[in-house]
Amino acid sequence: MNRWTVMVSVLVLGISLLAAGAPRYVDGIDAAFPPFSYIDKRGEAAGFDVDVVRWIAAEMGFEVGIVPVDWDAIIPTLLSGNIDLIASGMTITEARKERVAFTDPYWSVNLAVVVREETGDDGERSPQLNVVTAIQPGRRIGVQRGTTAQDWIEENVIGAGISVKLVLYDNFLLSLEDLAIGRIDASVMDEPTARSSIAGRAMTVVGTIETGEIYGYAVRQGDTELLQLLNEGLRRIRSTPIWDGLIEKWLVGQ
Numbered sequence: 001m002n003r004w005t006v007m008v009s010v011l012v013l014g015i016s017l018l019a020a021g022a023p024r025y026v027d028g029i030d031a032a033f034p035p036f037s038y039i040d041k042r043g044e045a046a047g048f049d050v051d052v053v054r055w056i057a058a059e060m061g062f063e064v065g066i067v068p069v070d071w072d073a074i075i076p077t078l079l080s081g082n083i084d085l086i087a088s089g090m091t092i093t094e095a096r097k098e099r100v101a102f103t104d105p106y107w108s109v110n111l112a113v114v115v116r117e118e119t120g121d122d123g124e125r126s127p128q129l130n131v132v133t134a135i136q137p138g139r140r141i142g143v144q145r146g147t148t149a150q151d152w153i154e155e156n157v158i159g160a161g162i163s164v165k166l167v168l169y170d171n172f173l174l175s176l177e178d179l180a181i182g183r184i185d186a187s188v189m190d191e192p193t194a195r196s197s198i199a200g201r202a203m204t205v206v207g208t209i210e211t212g213e214i215y216g217y218a219v220r221q222g223d224t225e226l227l228q229l230l231n232e233g234l235r236r237i238r239s240t241p242i243w244d245g246l247i248e249k250w251l252v253g254q
């Protein structure tokens with residue numbers, strides 16, 4: 001064999017090994033949903049869900065690519081086949097269950113109401129607001145478009161005749177930017193995300209709304225192979241100390 005033949009055979013071997021190798025799935029994440037999923041300063045995917053999915057992939061023998069997707073397009077992107085799973089702090093809801101299949105639950109959250117931290121004339125921090133006073137008629141409330149926070153305000157506030165002005169954002173970090181400059185009066189989002197994102201800002205959580213939402217990973221209905229891999233992976237990681245380590249790293253003390 002001459003040199004070229006050897007090179008070509010090595011190349012062909014490499015390609016067939018790849019083809020026969022581990023299945024590869026693409027995980028779509030919202031790039032701005034700390035501490036569950038985000039793109040960090042170096043441009044790398046990071047967060048609790050990212051670590052969990054990477055661990056499960058290594059454990060269960062599949063490759064995983066992680067790509068950012070706009071949150072309000074994330075289910076259509078899954079259904080169109082451009083991504084294979086969503087691991088990004090998604091609440092399991094009846095409406096979503098009609099379109100996607102969820103893994104077993106892995107975490108549970110409530111909603112938090114975030115406002116600017118006001119400082120009184122005496123220089124004392126004076127958090128006069130609570131959940132009820134922060135969400136009064138006429139107030140501008142920001143939420144991320146397509147979230148359970150939007151649903152909750154629409155059903156339980158606007159639906160109850162309390163005429164707040166609901167302002168929708170592509171991601172909830174943008175709502176915090178607007179809150180900081182006074183364009184909205186409060187922002188409502190999942191509590192762990194609120195706590196990790198207001199750190200270092202003049203903002204505070206005035207209270208929580210006990211929605212008791214349950215997170216799961218989503219796949220296409222009928223993709224039972226991937227669903228089983230994820231469920232088995234979740235079962236395994238939860239039986240190792242790595243699970244508690246990740247909770248400690250990302251979710252405790254936020």
Ligand code: ARG
Pocket residue numbers: 029030032033037071088089090091092144146147148149190213
């Ligand atoms: N848990 C809420 C929901 O499922 C908010 C999720 C927002 N997640 C995200 N990655 N932006 O609607």
